Amino acid sequence: MLITKAIFERKISEFDIQNCIIEGIELMNEDEFEDFSKNLLDDKDFIKNRKEEMYIDEEGLVHGLLALNMDSGDGILIDSQGFDYARYTAFLPSIKSYIDNHISMVVDKIIEEATENSSNGSWVIYFDEIEENHGLIIKENNGIGTMLLKELENREEIAELEIGDDCFDMMFYSEHLSIIDDEIEQNIKM
Template sequence: MLKTKAVFERKLDCFQPQDCVIEAIEELSASKFKDFCENMLADRDFIADRIGDMYLDGNGVQHGLLVLCEDTDDAVLVDSSGYSYGRYTAFLPNFRPYVNLQISLLADEIIRDSTQKTENGNWEISFDEIEERYGVGTLLLNALSASDEVAEIEPMEDSFDITYYLDHCPKCDGQQGKDSPQSEAQTAPAVKLRDLLHTKWEDLHLIHHEIENEPSTIVELDESTLTEAGKEAWVDVLNADVLRIYTGYYGLQMELAGVKASRLDAFSSMLAGYCSVQDYEKWVNEPGDQPSQAPEMKL
């Protein structure tokens, strides 16, 4: 048995759906979305802020604001027609999967276009360009951040500043011909961080090979530091490629690739105690379970 929601019309002779364009998206918490749906004629600041995005154009196309809920797939499309409440509204059940798909396709298009053009791994795309070329800019940040090609993304005042992993950027130096058989034959398999944890590392700093970061000091790290849950949660960091180990600005430094810089920073901060007590106890072995004493929690 399949369940959904619908608004029924009594004795409707025929459906008359209108062509619509979603100009903007507003995502509400479950409680705010419930209040919005139960008080549709109340004035809303988020509608007032986007009055210019909602109108009926000369071709009869309805331009509106899509209101999503964080906890459900249902949505409401709003055309306020110059007012600060939902003067014209349409209920759209199970609509979030469609939105997620479209946002994912937009993110793929941006990444495909910019990785082919960048010559240094960096690319900036303005919110105006996103609006002009791709329509809806909201929700793109998470979709872009989740991409394997993106090393780091920073939302600026009027743009996204994106840094890509260089192996996805064919115009970057040293990338041409890297997939040739000769190149593969000359490249030794990379050593993973997890491969080196049979040795106890003290006062270690994890450095990203492309993105400048300020790592927290890992007091001790070896194969007994993490619990099984911790190894699972941080598998991407443990599987990072170790490029070199050296004494640098921070002391003992390990340069890693194949992992996001933000994840390296989060991993180091977690081991330094900058996380919730619940997460620390879940991911890091208790002092009695490993030879060394865990760092003091910093809350």
């Protein structure tokens, strides 16, 4: 039996689907998400503090803040239009698996680039590079960085990982490097 959640519209000729960009994610547990989803018109500090992440750009793309239930995986995309409550919303069932998959693919590409181009195992990737090359917007406390960091921490190739103000600073195990410095290679042989 396949069970999901949906919002049904009565007698519509087509869905009014809009392209959206998730600018940030508010990570919530089951109770927090349930409280939010049952009180969508209440002012919320997390919306008030992140209004700049919600807007419609010159091309008509909706930029929104995703309230994400980390337990169930469901989400509510928000465009507050400058207000402190969820003025416009879209329910996104099981969106977490999509986000997890996207973040995993980005981490795969980061690791591939680092291990193919670092000869000493040290690699730094800046948040603006991640946005430019992979489309993930990382800002302080926007949730996307938190999820990306967690995925990086779970990778066996990475020996050390530090997060800076504007970057991830990584050290890779030498056995995962394509090119190895002569000095490192000599230490391995000893």
